[in-house]
Amino acid sequence: MTLQRRQRASPDIPTGSMADIVFLLLVFFLVTTTMNQDIGIGMQLPPAGESKKIQKKNICNIWININGDILINLEQDISVNQLRAEIERRLAANKNLIVSLKADEETPYAKFIDVLDEIKLSGADKISLASPSE
């Protein structure tokens, strides 16, 4: 009668496939990672019910109609590309200038953002967003 020696289980954890597992996890995180997507044009709204009287000479009114045509102070028809230079010129002449942006109710949001972007790029920091019903 031959007695077989009982085989003992190996006490150490196999680490050979550890690198493969970690690589798999790494690929998962590489694929799912999204960089910060919360970007946009920041604005600070005035508190409700607050309205200030502003001298007319310090206001630059910009209207946008439903087709995205832009009008400055009801007199000057202008394109989006010329807008930045025009506001920069007006800002240089009057540092207290407040740019008031008013758009039609049905103006597409993209046209509004185009104009707001140009106003921001021109360096104007006092921007007023008039509501279409006013």
Add this chain to the structure above:
Amino acid sequence: MNFKKKGGVSQSIPTGSMADITFLLLVFFMVSTVFVRYRVTGIIMPEAEKIEELKKRRHIHYLWISADRQIYIDDKLANLDDIAGIFYNRRVKDPRMVVSLKCDYRAPYGLISNVMEELRKADALRINFATTRER
């Protein structure tokens, strides 16, 4: 004359520390990964140049407006009249709240203006017009 055998350069790349390097990368990605919290499909945001990045994600609250004039708060459908109440409660809990307005480029400005009016009522005054980076 005794010629010495030229010592050859080992041709195998050491892979012993591969697992450590991968672990390091893994930890980096695990820490830096942020998952998209809310997603409303079908909204294409306009492009802009003068944009800023919103840093503290926990203070950001999302308001979506689709091209067909639907309003979503985070990712739940809402009415215009609900906005003031909902955002007032959130503003009380989080005074540093920023509302990110994620509007479709075709959405009418009138509706967005009404939404801003409601946000003013709720004293949620810090807003951000979400856009994509202009290429």
